[in-house]
Amino acid sequence: MAQVKNRLTPFFENITFERDDNELILNFGPQHPSAHGQLRLMLHLQQEQIVKAHPDVGYLHRGMEKMAENMIYNEFMPTTDRMDYIASSSNNYGFALAVEKLIGVEVPRRAKVIRMMLLEINRLMSHLFWLATTALDIGAMTVFLYAFREREYLMDIIEGYCGARLTHAAIRIGGVPLDIQDSFLHQLRVFLNKLPQNIKDYEDLLDSNRIWLMRMEEVGTISTEMALSWGCTGPMLRASGVAWDIRKEEPYELYDEVEFRVPYSDKGDNFARYRIYMEEMRESAKILYQCIDMYEKCVKDGETELMAHAPKYISAPKLDIMTQNYSLMQHFVLVTQGMRPPVGEVYVATESPKGELGFYIYSDGGPYPYRLKLRAPSFWHTGILTDLLPGHYIPDVVSIIGTTNIVFGEVDR
Amino acid sequence: MRAYKPKDNVQAKAYYTDRYYVAPQVPKQDVASDEVFAADLEAIKAKFEVKDAYIQVGQMVVYINPHDIYGVLELMRDELEYTQLSEMSAIDWLAKSNQFEIFYQMLSMTKRKRIRVKYFIENGQAVDSVEKLFRSADWAEREMYDMFGIEANGHPFMKRILMPYDWQGHPLLKTYPLEGDEFAAWYEVDKIYGKEARDIIGPELRDTARVDRYDSERFARLGFEVPKGTEITGNEERHVESYQEEGGVFLIKKYDKESSVVIDDPQR
Numbered sequence: 001m002a003q004v005k006n007r008l009t010p011f012f013e014n015i016t017f018e019r020d021d022n023e024l025i026l027n028f029g030p031q032h033p034s035a036h037g038q039l040r041l042m043l044h045l046q047q048e049q050i051v052k053a054h055p056d057v058g059y060l061h062r063g064m065e066k067m068a069e070n071m072i073y074n075e076f077m078p079t080t081d082r083m084d085y086i087a088s089s090s091n092n093y094g095f096a097l098a099v100e101k102l103i104g105v106e107v108p109r110r111a112k113v114i115r116m117m118l119l120e121i122n123r124l125m126s127h128l129f130w131l132a133t134t135a136l137d138i139g140a141m142t143v144f145l146y147a148f149r150e151r152e153y154l155m156d157i158i159e160g161y162c163g164a165r166l167t168h169a170a171i172r173i174g175g176v177p178l179d180i181q182d183s184f185l186h187q188l189r190v191f192l193n194k195l196p197q198n199i200k201d202y203e204d205l206l207d208s209n210r211i212w213l214m215r216m217e218e219v220g221t222i223s224t225e226m227a228l229s230w231g232c233t234g235p236m237l238r239a240s241g242v243a244w245d246i247r248k249e250e251p252y253e254l255y256d257e258v259e260f261r262v263p264y265s266d267k268g269d270n271f272a273r274y275r276i277y278m279e280e281m282r283e284s285a286k287i288l289y290q291c292i293d294m295y296e297k298c299v300k301d302g303e304t305e306l307m308a309h310a311p312k313y314i315s316a317p318k319l320d321i322m323t324q325n326y327s328l329m330q331h332f333v334l335v336t337q338g339m340r341p342p343v344g345e346v347y348v349a350t351e352s353p354k355g356e357l358g359f360y361i362y363s364d365g366g367p368y369p370y371r372l373k374l375r376a377p378s379f380w381h382t383g384i385l386t387d388l389l390p391g392h393y394i395p396d397v398v399s400i401i402g403t404t405n406i407v408f409g410e411v412d413r
Numbered sequence: 414m415r416a417y418k419p420k421d422n423v424q425a426k427a428y429y430t431d432r433y434y435v436a437p438q439v440p441k442q443d444v445a446s447d448e449v450f451a452a453d454l455e456a457i458k459a460k461f462e463v464k465d466a467y468i469q470v471g472q473m474v475v476y477i478n479p480h481d482i483y484g485v486l487e488l489m490r491d492e493l494e495y496t497q498l499s500e501m502s503a504i505d506w507l508a509k510s511n512q513f514e515i516f517y518q519m520l521s522m523t524k525r526k527r528i529r530v531k532y533f534i535e536n537g538q539a540v541d542s543v544e545k546l547f548r549s550a551d552w553a554e555r556e557m558y559d560m561f562g563i564e565a566n567g568h569p570f571m572k573r574i575l576m577p578y579d580w581q582g583h584p585l586l587k588t589y590p591l592e593g594d595e596f597a598a599w600y601e602v603d604k605i606y607g608k609e610a611r612d613i614i615g616p617e618l619r620d621t622a623r624v625d626r627y628d629s630e631r632f633a634r635l636g637f638e639v640p641k642g643t644e645i646t647g648n649e650e651r652h653v654e655s656y657q658e659e660g661g662v663f664l665i666k667k668y669d670k671e672s673s674v675v676i677d678d679p680q681r
Contacts, residue, residue, distance in 0.1 A: 058575035065560075066584055070425040070591045101470050102439060190678075228496045231549030244522050337429060344439025346470045347518055347529065349499070360518065362504055365436025367427045375500040375518070383552040412575060 022046065028397065030059050036133065036401060037408030039382065043389070043397070050397070053389035055382050060412035068372035072338025073099055073173060076372075081167035083376060083410040086129050087122035089158075090352040091410075092171040097252060098348040098359035099173045102341045103313045108305035110298040111175035112253045117188070117291045118161070118170055119253075120284045124195075125154045126353035126405075127277045127284075131202060134274075134402035138215050143205050150191075150198050157187050173339075174314040175307035185292055195285050199278060206274070216271035220388060220400035223268060230387070231380040234355025235280065236404065239273040241266035246351040258290045273403040313339040338367035347375075354378055354405055376410035421508035422587040442468040449524055453493050461485055472527045479515075479532045483541050486517065486530065490546055495519040495528060498547035501554070503561045505587045511536045513563055517543070534563070542567040560585035579604075592619065 028041035038059030044052035064083065068076050080095045081088035093115060100107065107115070132147035155165045160181050162170040170176065206212045222232070227240035237244055243264040247255040263279035265272035308314055315334050316327035343365040349358040355377025362371040381404045389397060444454050444466050450473040454466050457475065461484060464476040477485055489495040497520040504514040510533075517530040534540060542565035544550045554565040555574040562583040564571055573580060581596045582589055592598075602614050637649040 058573075058577070061575040063584055066589075066591060104439075187678075226548075229548040231497055231499060231547070233499075242522060249522070249525050337427065340427075340434075340436065342437040342439045344441075344469060345474075345529075346439070347472060347500075347527065348470075349520075349527075356499065358500055358518070360500065360502075360516075363439075366430075368425050371504045373500060373502050379552065380549050383549065386551070387548065 023051065026394070030056075036406055038412070039401070039406070039408065041385070041389075041397065043394070045394070048393045050389050050392050050394070053385055055385045057379075057382055057408070057411050060408045062413065064413040065372055065374060068369055070368060072367050073341070073369065074334075074338065076369075077172070078167065078169045081169055083374065083413060084126075084352060084354060084357070084378070084407050085166055085409045086407055087126035087353045088166060089118045089122045089168045089170050090126075090350070090357060092169060093119055094348065094350045094352065094357045094359050096171050096173045097350060098346055098361050099341065100308075101348050102344065102346045102361055102363060103310065103339070104342075105174055105308040105310045105313065107175050107253075107308050108303065109254075110179075110295070110303045111306045111308075113291055113295045113298055114176045114180055114306075115171055116253050116255070116258075117180070117288060117295070118158075118168075118176075120288050120291065121154050121158060121188075122168075123284045123353045124281055124288075125151050125158075127281050128154070130277055130353075130402075130405045131274075134399070134405075135202075135206065135212075137398050137402045138212060140205065140209070140212065143202055146198070146201060146205075150195070153187075153191050157184060157191070160184065160187070172307065174310065175305075177306070179306060180295075185295065188288065188292065192285050192288055196282070199281055203278060213271070215395070215399045216274055216403075217269060219270045219392065219396050220403060221267070221269045222384065222388060224266075226384070226387065227268070230384040232355070232384060233377050233380075234351065234353070235273055235276045236355060236377075236381055236384075238262065238264040239276050240268040246349055246356060250349070252350060254294065255287075257294070258287050260287050270399055270403040273405075277405075313341070340365060340367050349375070352377065354407065354410070355381065357410075374410070374413050376413060378404075378406040378408070378411045379413075382406050382411050420588065423590045424587055425591070439469055444468055444473060447473070449526055450528070453489075453526075453528065456493055457485060457488065460488060472529055474529045474531060477530060477532050479534050479538070479540065482515075482517070482530070482532065483543055483546070486519070486543050486546050489519055489528070489530075493521070494523045495521040495526075497522065498543070498549050498553070499527075501543075501550060502557050503563055505561065505585065506533075507536055508587055513538075513561060515540055515557075515563070539564040539566045541565070544568055559583070562586070 024045040026043040026045055028043055030038045030040040032039075040056040040059065042054040042056060043050050062082070064079055067079055071079070077092055077095060080091040083091045128147045128151040132144045132151070135143035135147070158168060158170070159165050161178070161184060162168045222236065222240045224241045227237050227242065232240065233244070241264065243262050245262040246252075248262050260283040263276050263283065265276060307317060311330050313334070315321065315331040316324070320327040321331045322328075341363040343363060345360070345362040347358055347360045349356045351357075356375065357377060358375030360371070360373035360375065361369050364370040385400070385404070388400060392400065444450050447468060450468060454463065454473065454475065457463055457477075461481045462478055464478070466473065466475045468474070486498070498517060499520050500518040501516060504516070506512045506514055512533045512535055514531060514533055519528045519530060521527075540554075540563060542550065542554055544554065544565070544567070551569070552574060554568050555570070555572060557563050558565065558571055559573040559575050560583055572578060576584065582594055598617060599608075599611055602611055606614065636651045639645060639649055
């Protein structure tokens with residue numbers, strides 16, 4: 001990768017190593033603060049330049065696919081929280097949608113709106129977290145504090161909804177368990193009204209910051225071919241010139257009813273990815289405003305259903321369970337034995353904040369999935385480091401890992 | 414007599430299944446019902462043998478021969494615009510037919526279509542690596558090897574990826590128990606101290622509800638607990654484990670209700 005000469009010129013440039021082979025192997029991580037989790041990188045260095053990179057993952061491997069094979073479908077839901085724990089509702093949602101496609105149920109409209117709100121709040125949380133940690137890695141402490149403050153407000157809203165800050169388990173197969181609390185819309189509106197100014201504050205701090213530009217511009221450039229070949233999705237792919245957003249191209253929930261843009265760039269470098277995260281936050285805010293209107297319309301139209309009606313697979317509402325014998329029996333069977341989806345397989349991809357989150361489920365008609373494959377976007381975004389890092393210098397490693405936005409909960413699963 | 418437990422699948426089983434229960438099927442559509450898929454299938458059929466093809470939940474599933482996989486994916490990438498390999502892995506059918514089912518999840522961004530290419534291999538058979546076509550297969554095939562022990566011919570670095578390099582066994586096989594086998598249970602002990610230390614160190618405590626210091630009978634004697642195994646005399650001295658230091662903590666004030674403020678709106 002071409003490095004502009006006057007930028008990261010090594011301080012000890014006048015010292016040359018006179019051995020034939022002066023390759024140094026640097027072990028980066030797995031406990032490095034800017035490794036964003038448990039990433040171990042073995043870097044082969046020629047002076048400060050990387051000639052070979054070997055990412056070593058698996059330090060957070062918990063065998064989620066194995067666990068899924070030994071759990072009934074509803075039991076697995078809280079485990080999905082632990083994949084991308086920065087935006088756990090998006091994992092819940094991906095799994096719930098996959099099972100819903102498998103059993104063929106349609107979720108009530110009000111639940112869809114609530115799910116969309118949760119998903120977009122999670123996207124904002126994830127992007128704010130990304131901005132905070134990446135800025136901190138580069139050295140911009142102020143942005144870190146600002147972005148964490150905003151993220152905290154969102155976590156308060158989520159906590160009010162489901163009681164948890166990080167591991168939400170806020171979505172069920174067939175809908176959502178609860179309606180949103182009274183203060184939800186008000187708090188969200190207050191937050192959204194402030195958000196444009198907040199984003200502008202971050203941009204004022206970063207966009208023309210000399211250090212930020214030096215660490216970001218023309219560093220970690222991913223070509224379109226490379227991004228496609230490595231299975232990159234989400235902001236990683238959109239920064240490399242492909243305007244592919246699953247919410248737009250294969251709409252799920254009510255994403256075909258809301259208006260939003262898909263920001264993309266043909267630069268492919270760190271700075272392009274940074275710009276895309278910032279623009280996506282604005283688009284999420286736009287979607288959330290529309291969701292609030294949709295929710296209020298649901299309330300006005302008297303749509304109160306939150307769970308799909310499919311007695312074979314999904315428990316009846318609590319009121320029915322407590323008053324009707326058959327609903328109680330059904331609930332008992334579904335809790336103790338679990339639902340038995342039809343025989344077949346399904347692959348469902350959703351746009352999580354990190355990229356394409358896919359759930360492949362093979363059901364053999366039993367209460368446990370016969371095979372469940374989690375397609376986590378960060379896995380491939382870590383793999384691409386093998387090809388991306390060579391040619392870069394050591395300081396670039398930190399900013400590249402930062403902008404790939406990898407979370408090891410979902411790399412290692 | 415002990416109940417017979419099959420050794421070839423040690424995963425969780427449904428404890429009750431109705432005798433007359435017949436599992437329904439996820440509906441399959443004919444490929445001809447979607448013209449994009451039909452055209453793609455024709456293009457594949459022109460060069461390779463297709464064993465079965467149908468549409469399920471909006472995606473086409475194509476069964477091919479194992480040795481055709483490189484050619485099929487190359488054709489799909491170069492001519493049919495399926496430019497991304499989203500995912501690939503295996504399904505363990507060893508107990509049923511001594512086979513693995515391999516699937517490749519392909520995505521076309523221009524057509525907005527997804528195709529799943531599948532084939533069966535025998536136990537012990539290797540697959541052809543498609544790493545030359547899609548770099549994403551590099552890590553996917555390594556993961557498949559790690560989890561199932563299926564090797565990929567022509568892969569540049571066929572090593573474990575998630576489990577440690579010196580691990581034994583392949584965790585996603587149905588014969589591999591959820592809690593791990595004997596090797597897994599003693600992995601750290603064997604590696605750090607050697608096998609002879611197993612007796613000294615003892616097995617790992619896996620029961621999360623286990624009480625080590627005080628047994629469950631002594632929970633009722635709050636403040637008067639005795640170590641496990643000792644006799645209760647009734648004359649134990651009271652010992653209070655307090656988490657608040659008596660003289661207060663440096664820099665931290667004691668909570669005072671009068672002078673505290675309740676924040677209703679955190680965004681005030």
